[in-house]
Amino acid sequence: MHFIGDLFILFGAVFIFLGAVGLIRMPDVYNRIQVGTKGVTLGAIGILFGLFLIHPLWWSKLLVILGFTLLTSPVSSSAISRAFYRSGIKVWHKKEDDIKDSEGEVKVSDNKEKDS
Amino acid sequence: MIWVVAVVVFIMLAAALAVLFLPNMIAAVVASAVVSLSLTVIFAIVKAPDVAMTEAAIGAGLSSLILAIGLKRLGYWKTDSIDKVKAGERHD
Amino acid sequence: MTFIEIIAMLLIGMSALIGLYRLIFGPTNPDRIVATDALNLIASVVLVLLALFFDSVLYLDVALVYAVLSFVGMIALARVIESKADDSSKEQEES
Amino acid sequence: MKNSSSPYVVTFVICLLLWLLLTASFAADELISGVIISLVVSIISAPKMKILNGLRLHLGFFLGLLSYLWYFFMALIKANFDLAKRVVSKDMKLHPDVVEIKTTMQSDLGKLFLANSITLTPGTLTVDVVGDSLLVHWIDVPKNSDINTSTQLIVAKFEKYLKGFLK
Numbered sequence: 001m002h003f004i005g006d007l008f009i010l011f012g013a014v015f016i017f018l019g020a021v022g023l024i025r026m027p028d029v030y031n032r033i034q035v036g037t038k039g040v041t042l043g044a045i046g047i048l049f050g051l052f053l054i055h056p057l058w059w060s061k062l063l064v065i066l067g068f069t070l071l072t073s074p075v076s077s078s079a080i081s082r083a084f085y086r087s088g089i090k091v092w093h094k095k096e097d098d099i100k101d102s103e104g105e106v107k108v109s110d111n112k113e114k115d116s
Numbered sequence: 117m118i119w120v121v122a123v124v125v126f127i128m129l130a131a132a133l134a135v136l137f138l139p140n141m142i143a144a145v146v147a148s149a150v151v152s153l154s155l156t157v158i159f160a161i162v163k164a165p166d167v168a169m170t171e172a173a174i175g176a177g178l179s180s181l182i183l184a185i186g187l188k189r190l191g192y193w194k195t196d197s198i199d200k201v202k203a204g205e206r207h208d
Numbered sequence: 209m210t211f212i213e214i215i216a217m218l219l220i221g222m223s224a225l226i227g228l229y230r231l232i233f234g235p236t237n238p239d240r241i242v243a244t245d246a247l248n249l250i251a252s253v254v255l256v257l258l259a260l261f262f263d264s265v266l267y268l269d270v271a272l273v274y275a276v277l278s279f280v281g282m283i284a285l286a287r288v289i290e291s292k293a294d295d296s297s298k299e300q301e302e303s
Numbered sequence: 304m305k306n307s308s309s310p311y312v313v314t315f316v317i318c319l320l321l322w323l324l325l326t327a328s329f330a331a332d333e334l335i336s337g338v339i340i341s342l343v344v345s346i347i348s349a350p351k352m353k354i355l356n357g358l359r360l361h362l363g364f365f366l367g368l369l370s371y372l373w374y375f376f377m378a379l380i381k382a383n384f385d386l387a388k389r390v391v392s393k394d395m396k397l398h399p400d401v402v403e404i405k406t407t408m409q410s411d412l413g414k415l416f417l418a419n420s421i422t423l424t425p426g427t428l429t430v431d432v433v434g435d436s437l438l439v440h441w442i443d444v445p446k447n448s449d450i451n452t453s454t455q456l457i458v459a460k461f462e463k464y465l466k467g468f469l470k
Contacts, residue, residue: 007212013215015383016219018387020224022386022389029242030428031442032230034427058265068272070419074422075279075419076245077422078419080242081428082286084238084289086431127228130232142241146231146240146285147240147244149281150228156274157254165270172274184284
């Protein structure tokens, strides 16, 4: 049982690491928020579940931490992104797209872009 | 365990230097939050969970809150660079 | 502290260093705020793992308090950034 | 269940549940002090908890909650594998844009849960909530999409599960 818990902890750590790598590689603030929030949240869930498998008697506090993480992490990232959006930070677009303006409405280009 | 302490101390020192050298006020507040974060982890590593809990409450919650309210009162809340905000001049 | 846990701690430490890189050399200031938001969650995960290493349930309380209060701090910061034109116009009317 | 007394009951139950989970013991003195403290807290704070009016209190509440949680975890794990593929691959296949979608959830609590679910599922991030419409930053917008197709793609499944226990 200890070994399975260790495997879950390793799973969570790998996803935290992937989230951090995405924090480096993504080109835009909003993409970075997405990758960071998702990766780190699933990593935290994996680590908490692995700790539950190792020490089953701690389930109540682990459940409280899990609930708070699931409730607060998307709320805080969404609040931050809303603050950025309202203070006028533009969304990044790829060079060959001709999507110029995005004031809350869908404008998707029709042209055939070069797919690499 | 000594390597964990080394990494956390490195993060703390780098964030503390960043507080000094960052040009924007909001970035400095954020970096000071990282300083108190690593201080919490260090207190937990040296087996003082009560001190770590106090540091978490003061450093992560109260000091960020008070510094943020102070930034709002002073008018330094803009996420752009500080050279737009000259001293004594509010911007619209 | 088994071998797998040491590897997991190493991965988390590396991701914390990557977050530190974003915090210091981030090209714009919103990147720094995002990096701090990720670092807060990573720190509470590290506190949970310390509870495993020391075999004591007390450290979970520290992780819980840290998770809750870092959320409060980030929300306060977001509200301050968001308070834009209406606040400055109000203050100008007052002065 | 009456409308006027239900926020008190819900707040009391949530506070008592949190107390029980944090103390993790059923000793008599701790139980009594927990009941007293959560009574005081619910009497003080229940009139301000307007957000709890969105709960749909009926018999299938826990069944709806559990099925929603199961679907949510599956979506979260799928989102993370999608993210991992995107991060590791060389070109990240990014066509990001902000799209607007409509929701049919009426209460604030329903919108909160819907926004949280959108934030943690593949490639989407809730940016703003204005009335009935949500602004969503989508990491890979498909071509020729308008408001109806994006609504179908993003929120339709979640709303079906959320309607089980929220208004």
